[in-house]
Amino acid sequence: MTDSLLTIPCTTIKGEQKTLADFAGKAVLVVNTASKCGFTPQYKGLEELWQTYKDQGLVVLGFPCNQFGKQEPGNEGAISEFCELNYGVSFPLFKKIEVNGAGAHPLFAQLKKRAPGVLGSQGIKWNFTKFLIGQDGKLVKRFAPATKPQDLSREIEALLK
Numbered sequence: 001m002t003d004s005l006l007t008i009p010c011t012t013i014k015g016e017q018k019t020l021a022d023f024a025g026k027a028v029l030v031v032n033t034a035s036k037c038g039f040t041p042q043y044k045g046l047e048e049l050w051q052t053y054k055d056q057g058l059v060v061l062g063f064p065c066n067q068f069g070k071q072e073p074g075n076e077g078a079i080s081e082f083c084e085l086n087y088g089v090s091f092p093l094f095k096k097i098e099v100n101g102a103g104a105h106p107l108f109a110q111l112k113k114r115a116p117g118v119l120g121s122q123g124i125k126w127n128f129t130k131f132l133i134g135q136d137g138k139l140v141k142r143f144a145p146a147t148k149p150q151d152l153s154r155e156i157e158a159l160l161k
Contacts, residue, residue: 005114006137008107013064013076013093020107025135026057027159029152030111032099033062034071034127035082042128043087045149049156050091056160057135060091063108065099068127072096099124115142134159 006021020028031046043062050060064079066072074082076095083089097105100123104112111131112124130143132155141155 004137005107005110005133005139008110010061010063010105010107011095013080013095015095018092018094020133020137023059023061024137026059027053027135027140027156028133029058029060029156030107030131030133031060031062032065032097032108032124032127032129033083033093034065034068035074035079037068037071037127039126039128039145040071041087042149043083043089047087047089047091049149049152052153053156053160054091058156058160062089062091062093063099063105064093064096065127066096067098067100071127099129111139111142114139117142117144132156132159 007019010018012018034040046060049058064072072079079096080093083093099105099108115131117125126145128145130147132140134140140159143152
């Protein structure tokens, strides 16, 4: 397993290969998302963060996940359409992944290892867990699902200075 978050391959919702290195020099907010969750309205706040700070160097990356209550049952096309129609999502979305267990995506395995949450390094508690990564590719902080996107503004602004 790679030691750098920047080199872990990820597949966009449209099938393109990316790594966090593609966003070099930017602060990155990585979020595991779901379309049928009590936290789903956070898509609106995530899009607002993206619109507010993208020109200053923030990128928001959404990673749909169906591991929590089967709250992301759709395929990539359905997920993309739902996010765009209901929340105007224009930030990059990625292919549906797992964030916990043996099938956990390597990016989330590394994020959990570097910033353990209430379930330790083995688990993400629920949808909309957020990880803020600095422009240098180092993990800055993990935020709980209940943390609203707008509550991240101060942390993001400090990172972008």
